[in-house]
Amino acid sequence: MDEDELDVPDCINRVRLRDEDAARALTEHLYPLVIKIIRSHLPRRGDEQDLAQDVFLKVFSRLDQYQGDVPLSHWVSRIALTTCLDRLRAQMRRPEWRMADLGETEAEILQSTLRIENEPQPGQALAARDLIEKLLDRLKPEDRLVITLLDLEEKSVAEIRDLTGWGESAVKVRAFRARRKMRQLIDLLEPENRNAKS
Amino acid sequence: MPNPDHWEKLSDCARAAEDHRDLSAPFGFSTRVAALWAAGARPLVPNMWEWMSVRSVAVALGVMALTLAFNSDLFSRGFSIEVSVIDTIDGPIL
Numbered sequence: 001m002d003e004d005e006l007d008v009p010d011c012i013n014r015v016r017l018r019d020e021d022a023a024r025a026l027t028e029h030l031y032p033l034v035i036k037i038i039r040s041h042l043p044r045r046g047d048e049q050d051l052a053q054d055v056f057l058k059v060f061s062r063l064d065q066y067q068g069d070v071p072l073s074h075w076v077s078r079i080a081l082t083t084c085l086d087r088l089r090a091q092m093r094r095p096e097w098r099m100a101d102l103g104e105t106e107a108e109i110l111q112s113t114l115r116i117e118n119e120p121q122p123g124q125a126l127a128a129r130d131l132i133e134k135l136l137d138r139l140k141p142e143d144r145l146v147i148t149l150l151d152l153e154e155k156s157v158a159e160i161r162d163l164t165g166w167g168e169s170a171v172k173v174r175a176f177r178a179r180r181k182m183r184q185l186i187d188l189l190e191p192e193n194r195n196a197k198s
Numbered sequence: 199m200p201n202p203d204h205w206e207k208l209s210d211c212a213r214a215a216e217d218h219r220d221l222s223a224p225f226g227f228s229t230r231v232a233a234l235w236a237a238g239a240r241p242l243v244p245n246m247w248e249w250m251s252v253r254s255v256a257v258a259l260g261v262m263a264l265t266l267a268f269n270s271d272l273f274s275r276g277f278s279i280e281v282s283v284i285d286t287i288d289g290p291i292l
Contacts, residue, residue, distance in 0.1 A: 018236065020232045020233070020235075020236045021232075023228075023231070023232035023235055023236070024228040024229060024231075024232040025228075027223065027227070027228035027231045027232060028222075028223050028228045031221070031222065031223035031227070031228070032221035032222065035221055035223075036221060039217065039219070049224065049227065052227070053227075053230070053231055053234070056231045056235070057231065057234060057235055060231075060235040061235070109208070109211065124211060125211055125212060125213075125214035125215035125216075126215045128208055128209075128211040128212040128215065129212040129215040131208065131212075132208060132209065132212050151205075151209040152209060152212060152213060154213070179205055182205045183204055183205045186204040186205060186208065187204065
């Protein structure tokens, strides 16, 4: 269904009255928003449809609590984010990996990053994203969420506060800790530093 | 000392990555979600009658097992009813 054609408040009311067609229409309407959030935070997991389904079932089960004081997209985003966070906590694994485990393009982007005089090329963006995903796997789920929102999606601290429900200082502390950890991880991948530490 | 520019450089570059994957819901997804929602989530507290009926079957099976155990001699005799002469004298069927 076209987003412009959907009367969201009316659709919400019909869903509250257990109208299955309205639930279908609302799912179609919100799906791009939800799947974008899931792909941003759990990009390498293969079960994005399952996770999206969980998000929508939560949305519908809590729809009576939605007061309309914030846009529906904000409210749904928050549910999607907390669902991603729960999944990250449940699947938390921090694999150890080394420079040798990186793909060719990931190693190239890392070398570009490590050398002050080199700037990563725009064509290396996907490799940079893949490398970052590997680095993010080594962070705590909450820190990972904050740094993704702040540095990759360029959201403000206030926006992250609204999305997560955490206080601003908690967001800043997590961001500081996550950035420091990321810098350390990148630094550790530098061959000279690895040799020095081993 | 880690170089503070490393993360910034890497994240700047990664932000340029475009995700070209389709954002529309796959065929049948919304129907499945709506059907699951309409069917209703399984209640956290199981239905009392359902719970009791399962327990009742378990209790009935337990009683049956005990009965069989305590009356095994009866079954070992193959349900053969031996009516002795004394039984007949002591309790004649009138």
